[in-house]
Amino acid sequence: MDKLTALSAFAALSQGNRLDAFRLLIKAGDQGLAAGEIAEALEVKQNTMSASLSVLHQAGLVRNERQGRSIRYFVDMVGLRGLLAFLMEDCCGGNPDLCRPILDDIACC
Template identity: 55%
Template sequence: MEKDDALNALAALGQETRLDVFRLLVKAGKEGMSAGAISDALYVRPNTLSTHLSALSRAGLVQAERDGRSIHYSAELATMQHLVTYLLQDCCGGNPDLCAPIANLFSSSSCSETKGF
């Protein structure tokens, strides 16, 4: 990931509603959610949500797929993985033991078992 891409992703997530949307989509897993379901779950007006989804999409954090008359959104976890890797690539001054607690979070089987990732 390039620095500009990381800045765009962080800027997109640096807004409360967009962070809530991304976290909701992560919880939804691979199936994602329709825009209407996201709007209902977060109590966000559809036109406002559309703006936030567009920002997340431009940053590569969500992907959209048309499903008939609605649009279905899911979290783009590969982008988040690249962002976290970019942020931690020089972690702990070359001492990987210091980064073990962070690495263990991502190797935890609980995420893959519960969400199908």
Template identity: 50%
Template sequence: MEIKTAVTALSALAHEGRLNAFRLLVRAGQDGLASGELARRLGVPANTLSGSLNILSHAGLVESRRAGKSVIYTAGYANMTELLQFLMEDCCAGASDICAPLIEIALACDCDDKDKIDA
């Protein structure tokens, strides 16, 4: 991942409402959520959510698809993984104890559902 792409993604996440929307979509998995349901769960007006999803989409962190009259949003798992890899590339500087807690978190993750990690 290029640094400009990482900065765009991190900038998109650097807002409470956008971060909450992204995290909710990550938890929703590949099924995603309809925009109305997403707005309801977040307790935000549809127009506010639309702006947030647009910014996340331009950063490659959110994807959308039509399902009848609804627009379904999902997390952009491939770009999320790239961003996490970018952030971890230079981790530890040779001191494995720095990143060890992150490995434990990843191993404890309930990632048995392959749909959540395949993108």
């Protein structure tokens, strides 16, 4: 991931509803959530949530899939990995032992 793409991702996450939606989608995993489900869970108007999800999609952090009349959203794991790799690129001056606690904290069990 390059710097401009990372900045776009950070900008997308810099608004409360978008960050909450992104974290909710991370929690949902492979099941994802419909836009209406996200809006309901976060108590946000559906059109506001659709706009927020669009920003996250354009930043490469979520992907969507049409299912009948609704759109289901999922975390884009490639985008998330790219952002995390960008942040950790020069971690710990080449000493991987210093990075291990961070990686252990973010690793799925």
